Amino acid sequence: MKSIIIDARFSGPPRSGHGGYVAGLVANEVGNPAEVTLRTPPPLERPLTLEATAEGGAVLRDGDEVVAEGRPSGPLDVVPPTLVRWSDAEQAAARFLETSADHPFRTCFGCGPERSVGDGLREFFGPVAGHDGLYAAPFTADASLVRPASGGDEIAPEFVWAAIDCPSAAPAMADGTVCVLGRLAVQRRGPVRLGYRYIVMSWLEARSGRKAQTAAALCTDMGNVQAVARATWIEVDAAAFV
Numbered sequence: 001m002k003s004i005i006i007d008a009r010f011s012g013p014p015r016s017g018h019g020g021y022v023a024g025l026v027a028n029e030v031g032n033p034a035e036v037t038l039r040t041p042p043p044l045e046r047p048l049t050l051e052a053t054a055e056g057g058a059v060l061r062d063g064d065e066v067v068a069e070g071r072p073s074g075p076l077d078v079v080p081p082t083l084v085r086w087s088d089a090e091q092a093a094a095r096f097l098e099t100s101a102d103h104p105f106r107t108c109f110g111c112g113p114e115r116s117v118g119d120g121l122r123e124f125f126g127p128v129a130g131h132d133g134l135y136a137a138p139f140t141a142d143a144s145l146v147r148p149a150s151g152g153d154e155i156a157p158e159f160v161w162a163a164i165d166c167p168s169a170a171p172a173m174a175d176g177t178v179c180v181l182g183r184l185a186v187q188r189r190g191p192v193r194l195g196y197r198y199i200v201m202s203w204l205e206a207r208s209g210r211k212a213q214t215a216a217a218l219c220t221d222m223g224n225v226q227a228v229a230r231a232t233w234i235e236v237d238a239a240a241f242v
Contacts, residue, residue: 001049020181092135
């Protein structure tokens with residue numbers, strides 16, 4: 001059993017942890033690939049317990065309350081529909097910033113426009129011109145995402161999960177609804193390193209009532225797929241989270 005504290009830096013909505021980052025912490029105890037389900041908004045700045053289960057999974061608890069549950073996942077059959085150029089991802093990000101005044105969670109670790117470079121991931125996503133239903137965000141990692149003791153330039157796995165999280169919401173929120181992460185499955189296929197340009201693309205797979213399932217891929221700007229994911233997003237009232 002481990003004790004972890006979700007630092008306020010890693011918030012999604014202002015009063016709770018960033019879903020992808022928290023899911024990544026749980027997945028570190030499970031392996032790769034993994035699937036993590038969030039049961040309640042992860043609390044910030046207080047000790048939580050992370051415990052492995054006999055079935056090879058892991059449970060994150062706040063006292064007696066289950067915050068998240070992880071389990072091993074089989075390989076994900078996610079195939080990016082096309083190669084998105086870096087310039088196209090930058091144009092998508094520019095369109096995001098043009099309308100960012102409506103962003104429901106402006107200080108989100110992943111996509112908050114009020115986060116500075118080196119603090120948040122600043123992943124700004126938008127529709128890709130010429131590809132209906134496809135969304136993309138440019139992503140470059142900073143040194144704070146590398147574990148100090150690693151001695152290398154590869155970012156920690158939980159930040160790969162975090163980098164996939166917000167862009168995977170784009171298809172679910174394209175109609176103006178506000179969603180939070182319910183479940184995320186990620187398969188890491190290669191390293192994500194400092195000094196490289198990456199593109200996270202996403203698309204809608206299904207929608208039913210308040211739930212939407214999306215797929216996502218994190219690729220190099222040359223098209224190499226470094227991680228793929230499936231996410232379930234749940235429509236919420238943003239006012240309940242701020």
